[in-house]
Amino acid sequence: MKKLILHIVIVICLFFAFDRTFGLGLRYLYRISNTTDEYKISYSNESTFDSLLFLGSSRCLHHYVPSVFEKELGTTCFNAADWGIKNIYYHYGLLGNILSRYTPKEIVFEVHPCDFLDTPYSGTERAGSLAPFCGMSDTCDEMLKITGKYWPYRLSMVYRYTGTLPSLLTGKLGSMDRHLKGWKPLDGILDTTGLVAEEYPFPIKQEKVDLLERFIRDCQQRSIRLSIIVSPMYICTKEDVYKIPRELAFKHQIPFIDHFRDSTFVGHPELFYDFGHLNRKGAIIYSEIISKELKR
Amino acid sequence: MVVNSLTFLWFFLFVLAIYYACQSKKELQNVFLLASSYWFYAQVDVMMAGLLAFLTITFWLLGKGVNHFLNKEDERKAAIITNVGVVIGIGALFYFKYLNFFAESIVSLISPFGVHLSWTTLNLVVPIGLSFFTFKLMSYVLDIYHGKIQQEKNIVSFANFIAFFPTILSGPIDRPKPFLKQVNQARLFNPDNFLIGFRRILWGMFLKMCIADRLDIYISAIWNNYEHHSAISIIFASLLYPFHMYADFAGYSEMAIGVALILGFKVAENFKRPFFVIDIAGYWSRWHMSLTSWLTDYVFLPLNIKFRKLGINGTIMAIMLNMTFIGMWHGANWTFLLFGIYHGLWYIPLMVNGQFFKKRKIELNAKGWPTPPYAFKMAGIYLVVTFGLMLFHSADMTEFFNVWGSIFSHWNGGLFTDMNTMVNAAICSLALIYVDIQEEWFPKKKLYLPTWAERWRWELTVAVEIVCILMFGVFDNNQFIYFQF
Numbered sequence: 001m002k003k004l005i006l007h008i009v010i011v012i013c014l015f016f017a018f019d020r021t022f023g024l025g026l027r028y029l030y031r032i033s034n035t036t037d038e039y040k041i042s043y044s045n046e047s048t049f050d051s052l053l054f055l056g057s058s059r060c061l062h063h064y065v066p067s068v069f070e071k072e073l074g075t076t077c078f079n080a081a082d083w084g085i086k087n088i089y090y091h092y093g094l095l096g097n098i099l100s101r102y103t104p105k106e107i108v109f110e111v112h113p114c115d116f117l118d119t120p121y122s123g124t125e126r127a128g129s130l131a132p133f134c135g136m137s138d139t140c141d142e143m144l145k146i147t148g149k150y151w152p153y154r155l156s157m158v159y160r161y162t163g164t165l166p167s168l169l170t171g172k173l174g175s176m177d178r179h180l181k182g183w184k185p186l187d188g189i190l191d192t193t194g195l196v197a198e199e200y201p202f203p204i205k206q207e208k209v210d211l212l213e214r215f216i217r218d219c220q221q222r223s224i225r226l227s228i229i230v231s232p233m234y235i236c237t238k239e240d241v242y243k244i245p246r247e248l249a250f251k252h253q254i255p256f257i258d259h260f261r262d263s264t265f266v267g268h269p270e271l272f273y274d275f276g277h278l279n280r281k282g283a284i285i286y287s288e289i290i291s292k293e294l295k296r
Numbered sequence: 297m298v299v300n301s302l303t304f305l306w307f308f309l310f311v312l313a314i315y316y317a318c319q320s321k322k323e324l325q326n327v328f329l330l331a332s333s334y335w336f337y338a339q340v341d342v343m344m345a346g347l348l349a350f351l352t353i354t355f356w357l358l359g360k361g362v363n364h365f366l367n368k369e370d371e372r373k374a375a376i377i378t379n380v381g382v383v384i385g386i387g388a389l390f391y392f393k394y395l396n397f398f399a400e401s402i403v404s405l406i407s408p409f410g411v412h413l414s415w416t417t418l419n420l421v422v423p424i425g426l427s428f429f430t431f432k433l434m435s436y437v438l439d440i441y442h443g444k445i446q447q448e449k450n451i452v453s454f455a456n457f458i459a460f461f462p463t464i465l466s467g468p469i470d471r472p473k474p475f476l477k478q479v480n481q482a483r484l485f486n487p488d489n490f491l492i493g494f495r496r497i498l499w500g501m502f503l504k505m506c507i508a509d510r511l512d513i514y515i516s517a518i519w520n521n522y523e524h525h526s527a528i529s530i531i532f533a534s535l536l537y538p539f540h541m542y543a544d545f546a547g548y549s550e551m552a553i554g555v556a557l558i559l560g561f562k563v564a565e566n567f568k569r570p571f572f573v574i575d576i577a578g579y580w581s582r583w584h585m586s587l588t589s590w591l592t593d594y595v596f597l598p599l600n601i602k603f604r605k606l607g608i609n610g611t612i613m614a615i616m617l618n619m620t621f622i623g624m625w626h627g628a629n630w631t632f633l634l635f636g637i638y639h640g641l642w643y644i645p646l647m648v649n650g651q652f653f654k655k656r657k658i659e660l661n662a663k664g665w666p667t668p669p670y671a672f673k674m675a676g677i678y679l680v681v682t683f684g685l686m687l688f689h690s691a692d693m694t695e696f697f698n699v700w701g702s703i704f705s706h707w708n709g710g711l712f713t714d715m716n717t718m719v720n721a722a723i724c725s726l727a728l729i730y731v732d733i734q735e736e737w738f739p740k741k742k743l744y745l746p747t748w749a750e751r752w753r754w755e756l757t758v759a760v761e762i763v764c765i766l767m768f769g770v771f772d773n774n775q776f777i778y779f780q781f
Contacts, residue, residue: 004490007755014756158766
């Protein structure tokens, strides 16, 4: 029995030695990655310094052109949004990491139904993308705890990067166009055949709503000018999808900029890449409109 | 409760602690093991745990009856009771798995002849692991009848054989004799069993989480939307599927065997490098071995004896029926039926050439590697298996034909690439191929370690395996493919 315990103790020691060694290697690769999503997430969490930040999911990522805002507002701007139906669990953790480093002057948050509805395709697991930043801020750790994987992430550095080795190894092969400052343009025109409006027949998730409210409060406590925004869709559902964030914005006296049914865009396939995402041309036109609104 | 989940780990550690705490009292240990097995099974379905208990008691009594009449030398009554057991076992399988399929098939087959019957599909929930534990139940009465074992007097021991939690959901399908012998012996904690068992659990997790679940991401992306994918992508995904199945099922089997070993039981092996063969008989002698050996003993050999007057035709009939049973064992679907028949057909050339009962060895060159003609034959068998598994993977025959329709009509377009998934899966698959090659052709050659490290081989291997699982694994608690059978 003593021998067995010795075996187990040695395994534990070796495991931690290997885990820390490989984990540090993976962390290094993650941070120096140039081409992949890892670069974007890493930069958003650890390196932004800009006065104006855009946060949100894929619609935010493709719709807000930082160079347009920089020109119009005369400030530095970065689009810190990420694709993959990210939701408030991720956005709030990211906000925590950003605020642990510096306080931006202004944040524009593109809200999506996934940020307050109990959607089956976007739950707590989305915060898993914050795993490499475990321990960076209390908010980030809190979000990771909600995923139920905080302690595994804490115990194993390698686990924080699970499945990412190939993209990390190739992460230095090319280079992302950094002049775009986080914006990811989409080139192409929408094929309108068979399109129907996206419906959201899901109940409200109170945990998400509470986090959305905490997101607003945290910004207000740090005197950050926060705007909640909804960008246009090619085809819109008739229901009032954004009632919850609108009420929250009203409650906390912050701007709610609603372009969901903006006639400049709705029904104009030449401005869209798919029914929910503007193409390059649409994004530039939209950003010009929003930059003027923010200026006011 | 998925075997490769944290929940199972906590459950297993709890069971292990109490199980060996009462190791001095064998009866208590068995009662606790049985309670743990039923608790584990009830996590899947409480009602079905009731059915399991009912069938267990029934077969225990039947075994008692068979033994009783054999002792009285009344073989006729013993045979009747044995047949009752077989009918109950097959009846349970038929009722839960095949009734709807047969009824619906009959209704649709006779409707063109103007006979219109109606059948309301019964909403039956198939008990998890039914195909596995009914085979164990039947083999118990059959083995008593054939004099291979005596009736098990202790119902707790017998119930442990049926409900043993590491194997109840997806096998391996154990035989009564070795298991009952072990369950009736005192099982003291054995550190060596722990070390070997733990490594097998880790290896199983590696196969499942790093290979099977990674490949599943790629294969599902194509198979679930085959109409939108090119021929090359569908063919590539289909070629990966046998390997995916192997990693998934062998992964489960390794974990089950490892868990059983830590509990002091040696259960049947299920896989032995099934793709390193040059004919279909070789493949089935190494794939899902506990099922194929069960069917060989209880279906093929009796049928072969029955048909022996017909010579080679009798053997062909026996093997075709046996393979059809293998196909249908997986479920009530025309795809499974044809899967079995398809494999049966590949046996015919072997029988005609008189190679069926010969164990054909792979010719190796001076360096110990297979010679090119044999390497081609192995590749050929892999292709044969791939086609069969395309049937297996299809939800129904329509999907199977549609997939082939897509292959023939979508020649334009390149290979669907998901670089991250593919590279992750490739790295781990190479590790599995390396290990299999070593075990198959270079069993004495160990991976070189410096002298100082040799002393810590077990520890180093385990630590590296854990790190690899964490680095390459998919942690979505995906269920095992064979869980559904």
